[in-house]
Amino acid sequence: MSAVREALDALRLVDHHCHGTVTGDLGREAFEPLLTEGDAWPGVSPFDSPVGVAVRRHCAPVLDLPRHAPAEEYLARRSGLGWREVQLRFLRASGADVFCVDTGYSPEPLTTPHEVAEAAGGSAYEVVRLESVAESVRAAGVEPDAYADAFRAAALDAVRRPGVVAVKSVAAYRTGFGLDPARPPDAEITEAARHWLLRGGRLDDPVLVRHLLWTAVDLGLPLQLHTGFGDNDIRLHRADPALLTDWLHLTAGTIPVLLLHCWPYQRQAAYLSAVFEQVYLDVGLTLHHVGPARAGAVLAEALEITPFRKLLYSSDAYGVAEFHHLGALAFRQGLAGLLQERVDADELSLPDALRFARWAGRDNALRIYGLNDD
Template structure:
């Protein structure tokens, strides 16, 4: 089995879950729909086929039996079984979203038997600075220093922007001037800081990340219900990508669905742009082959990477890897690992997560 580099994922929960807690983490929705269950979906079909047997159950077992078995084994043992079965060489872990305590990159890598690295979320860095009480006048310098410090830590391999969630991907192509950053930071801090949602500051963060030389990941496409999917089309990022191209820093378009063809076009025409399908792979289940084919209509094979975007449930890390292998085939799976090593030169061997 070709070991994969999962170039974007998250930690898993540190506790056992009841059915409601489990199903809540299978979906991008923030509440269940009455009378429905995610076990009755393409994702649920994949769970039965690929995860139930790993916990010693037949695919025909009931969801209740599966969840009882999870509790019987305990969340740590379940995590080890499923993460090991994913067959990963390395995991790049976004640590910027923790609605509850999740496993650290080192803990996730240990459970998977894989090297583990950190992806630093830009907005989390900025929001921490605001909490620390800095001034608008000092914000730009403090942010650059914080990114330089993060980039210099062992194990940091990339930065990530969630501008798509906050202001959309229509970022302007110009670097904000110092005066513009001071004015925008002043408005944000005067309002109490908190959740950053200012186009000027998101644009500033993205350019500042490029200045470190580390790859920059962008959330695109589907996400939680608070995202405006219309503004998450990666094509909206094209003006910014033109401006960013001169840096030569790799830009990674994550998830992309339902805009996978648009992302494939961008990966073809912009030398620094790469893409994956992320959580779309396990969400569409049996349709994963069709979605992958659409992405690869234009995307060069050498610019396509693998990620699961697995979050909270080790099942999602496993499903992403298993479904991807099924539809990609051995050659493309091997290529994605080679591509990841090229885009992230620090990833290799037995990294800091081991």
């Protein structure tokens, strides 16, 4: 095993973006859809996809099963252990001890940040999803001309909760990033709010999404932005982070902007991190979807020009605890292979490689979110 891989395997990771896991045992019909960002197709199992194969290869041993255990055996063992034991095993196996948990999406009951931390034997913090805040303001009832102030007040209340370290937007899903980058005037916000409050539904008005992003700047906390790969609700061509360029010019010198996931736009995200002081990135959920076999290839493209102080680790684990372990394993293996290759080619010294590995896996996130390294 290489020196870089040994160091990364021993490093306690900071998972700067993840979710809770389902609080209940899952049969096949409930488990399989959580493996994939796609819809279920009759006769096609998510176990027969790159992520499904990676789960059977790399997660089965954590459940005391042989590598490549058949799906039926895997699910039977998982059910026999129970969801709490499964969660504990995969969180401990991940080797992460700090988690920033997005609590804004929970169509089913999920573990809380406290429960994630308890299972992992570490600590957890909250990431506030701003679209959820806006939708709670609408649900509570507000007049159009009071919406802007009501949203700002609700967002401030949310980020003042103990343990909140960042905010997040899913603008990529709602409107895409091809927005007018300027802060919208009050009259436009009021008119847009009038239409949205009458229509209802989720926040997907371009003016109100712009207002949300500028409110994030005013809040002063790091802003996480989903970019690139997601489920079929997203329009991928509108989730290219390069579309944020004009907005990033206008917000220079304000808050850290963390581009999540990025695939297939990891090179565009790398460019933004190289030319904008406030931009950082991860490749997030991409790593468990491509699996350890291809993690190095994705990271290689992300790190072609990304400053080493700008790369972070996240699992984006949601619903099933397997992704905590699989994401961490893919990150460690992929980054170690990439850095060691450069060391072996004398393009990088070993001390620098070890330093950069620690930055990406831990120190960058601790610095950006203002967390103590206990």
